[in-house]
Amino acid sequence: MKDLNLTEEIVLWAVWRLEDNAYGVTIRDHLFRKTGRLYPYGTLYSTLAELEKLGYAKKTVADPSPVRGGRSKNYYRVTPYGLGALKAALALKAALWDKDSILALEKS
Amino acid sequence: MTPNDAPRPPRLFERFLEVMANRGDASAIAGDVAEEFHHRAEERGPARARLWYRLFVLRSVPSFVRHSLRWSLTMFKNYLTIALRVMNRHRAFSFINIAGLAAGMACSLMIGLFVVHESGYDRFHERADRIFRVYADLRQDGEDLSGAWTPPPQAKALVEDFPEVEAAARLSPWPRELLVTARDRSFLEGGLLYADASFFEIFTYTFIFGDPRTALANPGTVVLSRSIAEKYFGHGDPVGEIMTFRDRNQDFKVTGVIEDPPANSHLRFDMMAALVGTASSAGTRWTQHTYFTYVLLREGATGAALEAKLPDFTRRRYGPQFFADTGRRYEDYFGSGEHHYGYRLEPLTAIHLDSRVTDTLSLKGNPAHLKVLSAVALFILLIAGINFMNLATARFAHRSREVGIRKVLGSQKRQLVVQFLGESLLLSSTAFILALGLIALALPAFARLAQRPLVFGDMARGPFPALMGIVVLVVGLVSGGYPAFFLSSFEPQATLKGRLAVRGRGHVRLRRGLVLVQFAVGFAVIFGTAVISRQMDFLGRRDLGFDRDHVVVIHRADALGAAAEGFERELLTRPEILQVSRSESLPGRHFDTTGHRPEGAPAEDEITLMTTYVDARFADLLGLELVAGRFFSPEVPTDATSAVVINERAARELGLSDPVGKRFHKGFGDAKEGEFVTIIGVLKDFHIASLHQDVLPVLLRPLSPADWRLTSVKVRGERLPQTLAFIERAWKESTGGQPFQYSFLDEDFAALYESERRAGRIFSAFSALAVLVSCLGLYGLVSFTAEQRMREIGIRKTFGASTASLAGLLSREVVVIVAAPPAFWLARAWLRDFAYRVPIRPLMFVAAAGTVLAVAVLSVGLRTVRAAAANPVETLRCE
Numbered sequence: 001m002k003d004l005n006l007t008e009e010i011v012l013w014a015v016w017r018l019e020d021n022a023y024g025v026t027i028r029d030h031l032f033r034k035t036g037r038l039y040p041y042g043t044l045y046s047t048l049a050e051l052e053k054l055g056y057a058k059k060t061v062a063d064p065s066p067v068r069g070g071r072s073k074n075y076y077r078v079t080p081y082g083l084g085a086l087k088a089a090l091a092l093k094a095a096l097w098d099k100d101s102i103l104a105l106e107k108s
Numbered sequence: 109m110t111p112n113d114a115p116r117p118p119r120l121f122e123r124f125l126e127v128m129a130n131r132g133d134a135s136a137i138a139g140d141v142a143e144e145f146h147h148r149a150e151e152r153g154p155a156r157a158r159l160w161y162r163l164f165v166l167r168s169v170p171s172f173v174r175h176s177l178r179w180s181l182t183m184f185k186n187y188l189t190i191a192l193r194v195m196n197r198h199r200a201f202s203f204i205n206i207a208g209l210a211a212g213m214a215c216s217l218m219i220g221l222f223v224v225h226e227s228g229y230d231r232f233h234e235r236a237d238r239i240f241r242v243y244a245d246l247r248q249d250g251e252d253l254s255g256a257w258t259p260p261p262q263a264k265a266l267v268e269d270f271p272e273v274e275a276a277a278r279l280s281p282w283p284r285e286l287l288v289t290a291r292d293r294s295f296l297e298g299g300l301l302y303a304d305a306s307f308f309e310i311f312t313y314t315f316i317f318g319d320p321r322t323a324l325a326n327p328g329t330v331v332l333s334r335s336i337a338e339k340y341f342g343h344g345d346p347v348g349e350i351m352t353f354r355d356r357n358q359d360f361k362v363t364g365v366i367e368d369p370p371a372n373s374h375l376r377f378d379m380m381a382a383l384v385g386t387a388s389s390a391g392t393r394w395t396q397h398t399y400f401t402y403v404l405l406r407e408g409a410t411g412a413a414l415e416a417k418l419p420d421f422t423r424r425r426y427g428p429q430f431f432a433d434t435g436r437r438y439e440d441y442f443g444s445g446e447h448h449y450g451y452r453l454e455p456l457t458a459i460h461l462d463s464r465v466t467d468t469l470s471l472k473g474n475p476a477h478l479k480v481l482s483a484v485a486l487f488i489l490l491i492a493g494i495n496f497m498n499l500a501t502a503r504f505a506h507r508s509r510e511v512g513i514r515k516v517l518g519s520q521k522r523q524l525v526v527q528f529l530g531e532s533l534l535l536s537s538t539a540f541i542l543a544l545g546l547i548a549l550a551l552p553a554f555a556r557l558a559q560r561p562l563v564f565g566d567m568a569r570g571p572f573p574a575l576m577g578i579v580v581l582v583v584g585l586v587s588g589g590y591p592a593f594f595l596s597s598f599e600p601q602a603t604l605k606g607r608l609a610v611r612g613r614g615h616v617r618l619r620r621g622l623v624l625v626q627f628a629v630g631f632a633v634i635f636g637t638a639v640i641s642r643q644m645d646f647l648g649r650r651d652l653g654f655d656r657d658h659v660v661v662i663h664r665a666d667a668l669g670a671a672a673e674g675f676e677r678e679l680l681t682r683p684e685i686l687q688v689s690r691s692e693s694l695p696g697r698h699f700d701t702t703g704h705r706p707e708g709a710p711a712e713d714e715i716t717l718m719t720t721y722v723d724a725r726f727a728d729l730l731g732l733e734l735v736a737g738r739f740f741s742p743e744v745p746t747d748a749t750s751a752v753v754i755n756e757r758a759a760r761e762l763g764l765s766d767p768v769g770k771r772f773h774k775g776f777g778d779a780k781e782g783e784f785v786t787i788i789g790v791l792k793d794f795h796i797a798s799l800h801q802d803v804l805p806v807l808l809r810p811l812s813p814a815d816w817r818l819t820s821v822k823v824r825g826e827r828l829p830q831t832l833a834f835i836e837r838a839w840k841e842s843t844g845g846q847p848f849q850y851s852f853l854d855e856d857f858a859a860l861y862e863s864e865r866r867a868g869r870i871f872s873a874f875s876a877l878a879v880l881v882s883c884l885g886l887y888g889l890v891s892f893t894a895e896q897r898m899r900e901i902g903i904r905k906t907f908g909a910s911t912a913s914l915a916g917l918l919s920r921e922v923v924v925i926v927a928a929p930p931a932f933w934l935a936r937a938w939l940r941d942f943a944y945r946v947p948i949r950p951l952m953f954v955a956a957a958g959t960v961l962a963v964a965v966l967s968v969g970l971r972t973v974r975a976a977a978a979n980p981v982e983t984l985r986c987e
Contacts, residue, residue, distance in 0.1 A: 023136075024143075028144075045137060067146050073136065074133065
C-alpha cells in the first residue's frame with residue numbers, strides 16, 4: 001500500500017466525509033470551509049485520478065443535469081482499500097503527534 | 109428553475125474551458141464550474157456570476173500553457189535529440205537519403221523554372237491578351253505553305269475595315285546585322301528591326317528617354333535599348349544623337365531609349381527603327397509577303413470574332429490584286445479546296461510555344477520538349493521521393509525497439525506518429541535547403557545549356573514557393589507516414605521481444621515494389637536518352653549530298669565590293685585553301701521560295717522551288733555531283749542571264765524526264781510572258797534544310813553582284829587557326845578593316861538541330877541523374893540491410909541468404925519491361941518530327957534494360973561483397 005501524500009490525504013478525507021455526495025463542487029466547497037483554501041479543479045481532478053488509479057477511490061459517472069449545462073457529474077466514493085489508507089495516515093499522525101510532541105511544539 | 113430561463117455561462121469561455129481541461133475529465137470539470145456558476149448566479153446575480161466565470165477561465169490559462177508547453181517542449185527536445193542521434197549513427201546512410209532527395213528536388217525545380225519561363229513568353233505586355241499576330245494561311249496543292257509574313261498594306265486595311273482593331277503595327281521580321289557608327293565608335297550590331305509608329309502603342313516597353321507615341325513617327329528615327337545606348341553614348345540622354353548604319357549609308361536619329369527588352373519575348377531587338385520612309389514600307393501589293401502584322405483589339409473584342417470576318421476581308425482586299433497578277437479569280441482558284449489563302453490570328457502569348465507558323469525572330473520553344481522535360485522532372489522527383497521513402501522506412505523499421513520502450517514509458521500512439529512524421533519532415537526540409545544550395549550552384553550552367561536567362565530569384569515568384577512547400581510536405585509526410593502509422597501500432601511486448609518490424613514481410617514487399625517502380629522509370633529514361641542520342645548521331649553522319657566539312661563561310665562578303673577579285677586571288681595562292689565561291693545563300697540557310705512552270709505547261713502547274721544564286725565554283729566547292737548536263741561556266745556568256753541548274757527532285761516535280769535543254773518560264777514577280785530560262789544541268793539530290801524535311805527541289809541561278817551575300821572558302825583540315833588568321837588578314841586588307849565575321853558550314857548545319865541537341869543534352873544530363881539517384885537509393889538500402897545482417901553474414905562467411913535475396917530482387921527487376929510500351933510510344937512520337945530517322949530496334953530495349961540491371965547488380969554486389977569479405981571475427985566480436 002502506497003502512503004498518501006498530503007493533498008491525496010486531504011482530498012480522500014473530503015470524499016470520505018461527503019459520503020454519497022462527493023463530486024467536484026462539493027469537495028471544493030467542503031475543503032474551502034475546512035482549510036480556507038480554494039483548491040483548483042486541475043489539482044482536484046488530477047489527485048482524484050491518481051487516487052482512482054491507486055484503487056483508493058471509485059468513480060461513478062452520474063446522469064447529466066440542466067444546471068451543469070447538460071454535463072455529467074463524477075461522483076467519488078472511498079473504497080475499503082482507501083479507508084485502510086486513511087486509517088494508516090491517521091495512525092501515522094497519531095504516532096507522531098502524541099501529547100509530549102504537541103506540548104513541545106506549542107511551547108517553542 | 110427551468111433550463112430555459114436559467115442564466116448560462118458565457119459560451120466562448122465555456123468552450124475554452126473544455127479545451128483546456130484535462131482530457132478525461134473535461135466534461136466533469138466544465139460541469140462543476142457550471143454548477144458553481146449557478147450557485148453564484150443565484151446568490152449574487154447573473155452578471156457577477158458571468159464575470160466570475162470569465163475570470164476563472166482566464167486565471168487558469170497561464171497554468172495550462174505552462175503545463176502543456178513544458179511537456180511538449182521536453183518531448184520536442186527529446187525527439188530532436190533522437191533524430192540527430194539516429195542521423196549521426198548512420199551518417200553515410202543519412203547523407204545518401206538527404207542528398208538523393210536534394211538532387212531530385214534541385215533537378216525538378218530547375219526544370220520547373222525552365223517550363224515556367226517557357227510558358228510565360230510575352231506576358232509582360234500590359235495588353236498581352238488583346239494583342240494578336242496576323243498570319244497568312246496558305247495551302248497549295250495540299251501543301252501547307254503558311255507563314256507569318258503578311259502583305260505591306262494589310263495593317264492599314266485592318267484598322268480601316270474593323271472598328272474593333274484599336275491599332276495595328278507592321279514589323280520587318282529580319283533582324284539585321286550591320287555596322288553601326290556613332291561618336292566614333294563602331295560595332296557590328298545584330299538586333300535591328302523596323303516597325304511602324306504604333307508599335308510602342310501596342311506593346312509595352314519602358315521608355316527611359318523619349319516619347320513612345322512619337323518615337324517612330326518620322327523616317328530615319330531609331331529607339332535604342334538601354335545597353336546599346338550606353339555602349340555608344342554613355343549614361344546621358346542620347347535623344348537627338350545621330351547613328352550611321354554604314355551598310356546602308358544612312359543616318360538615324362535617336363528618339364528614345366527603352367529598358368532592355370525582357371528576354372522572355374519572341375521579339376528580340378536592341379534597336380527599333382522607323383519603318384516609315386523605307387523603300388518597301390509604302391508597298392501596296394497584296395501579293396507580297398514581307399512584314400509581320402500585329403493588331404491590338406479594343407476591350408471586349410475577341411480574336412475569334414475578328415477572325416470570322418477575315419475570309420471576307422481577304423476576298424475584298426487580296427482578291428483584286430491576285431486577279432491583276434495572275435489573271436485568275438480569287439474565288440475560282442482558292443475556292444476549290446485544293447488551294448487556300450486567307451488570314452488568321454494567333455494570340456501573342458501563344459507565339460513562342462504554339463505558333464502554327466515559323467518566323468525569323470527568335471528561337472521558338474518546343475512544346476513536345478517541354479512535355480518531355482516536365483515528365484522527366486516528375487520522374488526524377490518520383491524516383492527521389494521513392495528513394496527517400498524507402499530509406500526512411502528501412503531505417504524506421506529498425507527502431508521498433510525504440511517504439512516499444514516509448515510505449516512502455518507511456519507514449520501514446522498519437523505522440524509516436526507526431527514524432528516520426530516530424531522526423532521525416534526534418535529530413536525533407538534539410539534536403540530542401542540543400543537543394544536550394546545545389547540550384548544556386550547549378551543554375552547558371554543549366555541556363556547556358558537551355559539558352560534561357562534563368563535566375564535564382566525567379567523561384568520567389570509565381571507558383572514556386574507554394575510548390576516547394578507542397579513538395580517538402582508531401583515527401584516528408586508520405587515517407588514518414590508509413591513507418592509512423594505502421595510502427596506506432598505495434599504492441600510493445602511484441603516489438604521488445606521479437607523485433608517484429610524487421611521480420612514483417614509486408615513492408616519489405618512494399619519497399620521492393622517501390623524499387624521496381626524506380627527501375628522501370630530509370631529504364632524508360634535510359635531508353636529515351638538512347639533514342640535521342642542515336643538520332644542525333646544519325647543526323648550528324650547522314651550523307652547530305654554535299655561536303656559540309658572544312659568550309660569557312662564569310663558573312664557580309666559583299667562588303668569586299670570591287671576588292672573581291674584580288675581577295676580571292678590572294679586566298680587561292682595558299683596551298684591550304686582549295687576553293688573559293690560566292691553565293692547568296694548556302695545549305696542550312698534561307699532559300700527563296702519561287703514558283704515556276706515548264707514551257708507550255710498551264711498556269712496551274714506552277715511548282716514551288718527553293719532558289720538561290722551561286723557562282724560557277726559553287727558545285728566544286730560543295731562537291732555537288734552532276735547527273736546530267738553541266739554546271740555554270742564563266743566561258744558561256746548566256747549562262748549569266750538565262751541558265752539554271754536544278755536537282756533531281758526539282759526535275760521530278762517539274763515532270764521532266766530529260767531536263768537538260770528544257771526551258772521554263774522565268775519566275776513569279778518579274779515574270780513576263782515569253783521570257784524563259786534553260787536548264788543546263790541536273791545535280792544529284794542534296795539537302796538544303798534540316799533532316800526534319802525531305803529533300804527539297806532546288807533551283808540554282810547565276811549570281812549577280814546584287815545578290816551576293818556570302819563567300820565560302822574550302823580549306824584543308826589541318827592548321828586551321830593559321831588559315832583562319834590568314835583569311836582574316838586578307839579580309840581586313842581588302843575591306844579597309846571591316847569586322848571579319850565567319851562561321852563553319854558544318855556548324856551552321858548542325859545549328860538546325862540546335863533545339864533537339866540542347867533538349868537531348870538536357871535530357872541525358874537529367875536522366876543520368878535520375879539513374880544515379882535511384883542507384884544511390886538501392887545502394888543505401890542494400891548497405892543498410894547488409895549492416896543489419898553483418899552477424900549472419902559473418903557466421904556464414906558466404907553469400908548465403910543474401911545471395912538468395914539478391915537473386916530474388918533482381919529476378920523481379922525484369923519487370924521493368926512493363927515500362928517498354930510507353931517508352932516506345934514516346935520515342936516514336938519524338939522521332940516523327942524528322943523526315944529521316946533511326947529505326948527503334950529491340951536491341952535498344954535490351955540494352956536499356958541491361959544497363960538498369962547491370963547498375964543494380966553493381967550497386968548491390970559492391971556492398972554485398974564488402975559485407976561478405978569482412979572478417980567474421982570483427983563482426984562477431986561486437987556481440
